[in-house]
Every structure is written in structure tokens, then in C-alpha cells.
Amino acid sequence: MKKLSIEHPFFDFMGSLGDWMILNVLFVLTSLPVITAGASLTAIYKVALRRVRKESRYAAREYFQAFREEWKESTRLWLVFLCTGGILLFDVLYGKNLPGILNIAIGCLVVLWCFAFTYAFPLQARFRNSMKNTLANALFLALRNLPLTVIMAGLNSIPAVCIASGAFVVMAVMPVFCIIGFSLIIWINSLLLTIIFNKWIRMKEEDKDENQA
Numbered sequence: 163m164k165k166l167s168i169e170h171p172f173f174d175f176m177g178s179l180g181d182w183m184i185l186n187v188l189f190v191l192t193s194l195p196v197i198t199a200g201a202s203l204t205a206i207y208k209v210a211l212r213r214v215r216k217e218s219r220y221a222a223r224e225y226f227q228a229f230r231e232e233w234k235e236s237t238r239l240w241l242v243f244l245c246t247g248g249i250l251l252f253d254v255l256y257g258k259n260l261p262g263i264l265n266i267a268i269g270c271l272v273v274l275w276c277f278a279f280t281y282a283f284p285l286q287a288r289f290r291n292s293m294k295n296t297l298a299n300a301l302f303l304a305l306r307n308l309p310l311t312v313i314m315a316g317l318n319s320i321p322a323v324c325i326a327s328g329a330f331v332v333m334a335v336m337p338v339f340c341i342i343g344f345s346l347i348i349w350i351n352s353l354l355l356t357i358i359f360n361k362w363i364r365m366k367e368e369d370k371d372e373n374q375a
Contacts, residue, residue, distance in 0.1 A: 200238075
């Protein structure tokens with residue numbers, strides 16, 4: 163009978179699965195204080211994007227390194243989304259008696275918030291930029307790649323939808339998200355974001371060449 167080598171695809175898959183589970187657990191644990199969630203998001207996206215590009219070898223080590231490096235800027239970015247998201251949530255919950263046009267405006271702002279949130283932390287993980295430019299680029303890429311943006315924003319909304327569905331659903335899905343749920347969402351997003359970022363980088367390079375010509 164033929165023996166399996168350590169380079170067999172099965173072992174590659176199991177090793178990769180184990181790394182994603184480790185990343186998920188680290189993400190959950192480092193996000194528990196809430197204030198650290200921004201750094202956690204940037205760290206897991208930095209490792210995830212590297213893994214999609216086949217540039218990552220040590221998931222846990224790279225995660226903690228990215229967490230330390232991105233702590234300051236990512237926390238500032240997170241506080242922006244936390245404050246604005248809190249205001250929008252208050253408007254959605256308690257703005258039912260507002261005129262219809264205001265409710266439509268609030269709905270549009272919620273959608274833009276979700277779109278910007280979808281790209282902001284991956285951009286922070288992938289590129290060096292000011293917070294202002296990161297937010298501007300997040301909205302630009304979100305609107306430029308609208309179909310993919312809708313898919314990613316929908317995936318990001320799954321935890322919130324589960325929470326809104328009640329205690330039974332939360333208890334049912336909690337083990338999944340504690341083990342691999344967040345990593346699975348981020349992995350899918352990273353596959354799509356890699357396509358978007360590569361296209362954007364090529365566009366920037368072409369614009370640069372045209373300006374130099």
C-alpha cells in the first residue's frame with residue numbers, strides 16, 4: 163500500500179485549515195476588549211491577504227507581529243467606525259418617527275458605512291496611507307467594484323444578522339464563529355480583495371506610466 167507523504171494535498175489542506183482556525187481563535191480573543199477590534203481586523207486581514215498570495219508561513223507569529231505594528235493606526239480607524247456606527251444605529255432604532263426623506267438618507271449612510279468598513283481594514287493591512295486617504299480609497303473601491311462589494315458586505319453582515327435573529331440563533335452559531343466562522347468570511351473576502359487590489363495597483367501603475375510619458 164502506498165504511504166502518504168507529508169507533502170500530500172490532504173496534509174496541506176489540514177495544515178491550512180489548522181492555520182485558519184488558529185487565526186480565528188486569535189482574532190476572537192484579541193477582539194474581546196472591543197477597543198482592540200480594529201487592530202485585530204487589520205492583523206487577520208494582513209495575514210489572510212498574505213496567505214492568498216502564498217506569502218505566509220507562520221500564521222500565529224505573523225498575526226501578533228501585525229497586531230503590534232498596526233495597533234495605533236488601526237485603533238484610530240476603529241474608533242471612527244465605532245462612533246459613526248453607534249450614531250447610525252441610534253438613528254435606525256429611534257428614528258422611526260422622522261420624515262421619510264430622512265430615513266432614506268440614514269439608510270444610504272448605513273450602506274456607505276458598511277461599504278467603507280468592508281474595505282478600510284484590508285486597505286490598512288495592505289497599504290501604507292493616512293487615515294483620510296484610507297477612508298477615501300475604501301469608498302472609491304467599494305463603489306467601483308459594487309457587485310463584489312455587495313457580496314463582501316453581505317458576508318460581513320452575517321454575525322450581525324445572527325445576533326438580530328435572537329438568542330437561539332446566537333447560541334447555535336457561536337461555536338462555529340468561535341472556531342472558524344470569522345476566518346472563513348475573511349478568507350473569502352481576501353480572495354475577492356486580492357483581485358480588486360491587483361486591478362487597482364495595475365491601474366495606478368498605468369496612470370503613472372502615462373504621466374511619465
